[in-house]
Amino acid sequence: MTTTEELISQVLQGLPVQVKRDRRIFIAVPRDDLIKTVNILSSELNINHLSTITARDTGKEIEILYHFLLNGVVITIRTMCPKDDPTIDSIVRIFPGAVLYERELNDILGVVPKGHPDLRRLVLPDDWVGGYPLRKDWKPPQESEE
Amino acid sequence: MGRVKLPIGPQHPALKEPENFTITLDGEQVVDVDIRIGYTHRGIEKLMESRTYTQNLYLVERICGICSYAHVVNFTQNVEDVLGIQIPKRAEYIRTLFLELERLHSHFLWLGVAGHEIGFDTLFMYTWQDREVVQDLLEMISGNRVNYAMNTIGGVRRDINEEHRKKVLEGMDYLEKRTAYYKEVAVNEKTILARTENVGILKPKVALKYSAVGPTVRASGITVDIRKDDPYASYRETPFEVITTDTCDVLGRVVVRVLEIFESIKIIRYLMEHLPSGEIVVKVPRKIPEGESISHTEAPRGEDFHYLRSNGTEKPERYKVRTPTMANLPAIAEMLKGAYLADVPIVVAAIDPCMGCMDRVLLLKQDSDKAGEIIDGDQLRAYGIKWYAERGWKA
Numbered sequence: 001m002t003t004t005e006e007l008i009s010q011v012l013q014g015l016p017v018q019v020k021r022d023r024r025i026f027i028a029v030p031r032d033d034l035i036k037t038v039n040i041l042s043s044e045l046n047i048n049h050l051s052t053i054t055a056r057d058t059g060k061e062i063e064i065l066y067h068f069l070l071n072g073v074v075i076t077i078r079t080m081c082p083k084d085d086p087t088i089d090s091i092v093r094i095f096p097g098a099v100l101y102e103r104e105l106n107d108i109l110g111v112v113p114k115g116h117p118d119l120r121r122l123v124l125p126d127d128w129v130g131g132y133p134l135r136k137d138w139k140p141p142q143e144s145e146e
Numbered sequence: 147m148g149r150v151k152l153p154i155g156p157q158h159p160a161l162k163e164p165e166n167f168t169i170t171l172d173g174e175q176v177v178d179v180d181i182r183i184g185y186t187h188r189g190i191e192k193l194m195e196s197r198t199y200t201q202n203l204y205l206v207e208r209i210c211g212i213c214s215y216a217h218v219v220n221f222t223q224n225v226e227d228v229l230g231i232q233i234p235k236r237a238e239y240i241r242t243l244f245l246e247l248e249r250l251h252s253h254f255l256w257l258g259v260a261g262h263e264i265g266f267d268t269l270f271m272y273t274w275q276d277r278e279v280v281q282d283l284l285e286m287i288s289g290n291r292v293n294y295a296m297n298t299i300g301g302v303r304r305d306i307n308e309e310h311r312k313k314v315l316e317g318m319d320y321l322e323k324r325t326a327y328y329k330e331v332a333v334n335e336k337t338i339l340a341r342t343e344n345v346g347i348l349k350p351k352v353a354l355k356y357s358a359v360g361p362t363v364r365a366s367g368i369t370v371d372i373r374k375d376d377p378y379a380s381y382r383e384t385p386f387e388v389i390t391t392d393t394c395d396v397l398g399r400v401v402v403r404v405l406e407i408f409e410s411i412k413i414i415r416y417l418m419e420h421l422p423s424g425e426i427v428v429k430v431p432r433k434i435p436e437g438e439s440i441s442h443t444e445a446p447r448g449e450d451f452h453y454l455r456s457n458g459t460e461k462p463e464r465y466k467v468r469t470p471t472m473a474n475l476p477a478i479a480e481m482l483k484g485a486y487l488a489d490v491p492i493v494v495a496a497i498d499p500c501m502g503c504m505d506r507v508l509l510l511k512q513d514s515d516k517a518g519e520i521i522d523g524d525q526l527r528a529y530g531i532k533w534y535a536e537r538g539w540k541a
Contacts, residue, residue, distance in 0.1 A: 020438075020439075021227070023376050024439075024440055048354040048355070048357070049354070049357045049370075050357045051357070051442065051449065051451045051468065051473075052451050052453075052466070052468035052472075052473075054453045054464070054466040056455060056463070056464040057464075065453065067440065067451065067453070069375075069442075069449070071375055072372070072374075072375025072376035073376070074376070074440050074442070076440065095357065096355050096356055096476065097355070097356045097357025097358075097473070097476060098357075099476055100181075100183075100472060100475060100476060101468075120182075121184070122182075122183060122184055123183065123184035123187040124184060124187065125184070133189060133192050134191065134192060134464075138192075140189070140192070
């Protein structure tokens with residue numbers, strides 16, 4: 001185990017940490033604890049790099065993964081939000097680099113980051129009305145047979 | 147005179163990320179920048195969910211036309227990770243060779259673009275001619291100049307023979323000489339210094355704050371390189387240095403890339419001299435088990451991040467890609483604040499953006515009530531060169 005990984009396991013003691021393999025750590029937290037956990041990463045581990053945010057439609061819920069990078073170790077916070085209340089606290093205040101990733105989250109999966117300063121569309125057209133393309137119930141419009 | 151808003155961009159059909167910068171100007175100086183992307187959103191992540199892993203191998207390669215191989219390496223690494231297989235050593239070396247050849251041609255291409263943006267077209271002609279040497283090597287081994295289709299899940303598809311090895315080493319000798327010349331030019335040529343020194347400043351604190359990546363942060367003195375920090379392919383056993391400078395400006399980004407070319411040449415020589423013998427591919431099952439994996443590589447532009455979630459079928463459940471340009475966009479906005487309008491093309495070019503917005507720049511003069519004067523990217527570039535020429539700059 002590298003020293004970075006020792007440090008991480010010390011700081012994250014008590015949290016539900018899962019080590020998938022070398023340099024890949026996952027922490028599952030309830031949605032209400034997201035900001036608290038992100039704060040620990042930022043203030044106690046001095047992590048300053050957010051690689052990106054991934055989200056996935058699991059059926060009833062949307063799984064959101066925040067991928068952080070510390071000395072080559074990818075630390076991922078996993079949280080869930082129900083589809084009938086698709087909101088999550090914005091982490092932009094702690095990681096300003098999240099600004100575009102959270103806009104993307106809102107855009108293609110319909111998860112609203114609460115407290116985000118600017119939630120305009122990012123990848124979809126401004127006049128898009130076709131729903132959230134990365135949700136599983138979204139199907140691309142069929143081309144006509146002609 | 148009041149503040150003027152200039153929409154720059156958005157579209158270029160050939161590249162991945164055309165985008166729009168709305169730049170607020172106070173006289174000649176940029177005070178604010180707003181970014182809008184998505185003009186060529188192709189829905190690749192959604193499309194991947196309805197394609198098999200083998201089909202996706204070729205789809206992923208088409209995310210980008212320059213750093214296509216970084217994407218395909220990430221994809222294969224993710225699938226191999228979920229399968230829990232180890233690819234042969236020789237395949238790892240061949241993958242590393244292609245990753246570094248890709249970095250070489252990308253950095254030569256960038257150097258030419260940077261020269262072009264500041265009106266130094268001789269540099270553009272030189273570097274693009276030298277880039278052909280790399281393209282020929284790629285074509286010789288893979289059959290393709292871009293989108294090499296080298297990878298398969300479990301290894302690589304084509305082997306390297308003795309003749310390839312010799313030609314690659316000859317190519318490196320030539321490129322090393324050329325790069326020594328570019329290094330001389332980049333740090334001594336007054337015309338380059340005048341346009342790049344203290345331009346597009348990105349302080350280390352700001353670079354970290356916005357999670358920027360690649361040569362952009364390394365030019366701000368931050369030592370981050372996925373090849374070193376989280377070694378993949380054969381980087382663990384391949385000696386090389388992580389290049390940084392602390393000038394935090396466009397010149398620093400030029401220097402970092404030129405010196406990285408030397409490191410890539412060094413890596414390629416090492417690979418060619420220590421190429422292990424043996425198989426290049428292992429057989430893998432068609433069905434990929436349920437699981438998830440994260441793979442990131444140091445693409446020429448910085449950290450390229452991929453996430454795979456598999457569900458036990460022959461198609462992925464979810465695939466996520468974050469390209470380095472996306473990570474560097476918020477930092478661009480910071481670099482442009484306080485810059486002169488004439489510096490916008492080179493500052494944007496300095497992150498090596500994977501998009502073509504600068505080809506179609508619109509500049510609307512707001513102090514007329516008519517539609518305003520519209521000029522394109524070439525005209526803005528000409529304006530930048532003229533603006534500096536009037537202040538004594540000469541190419």
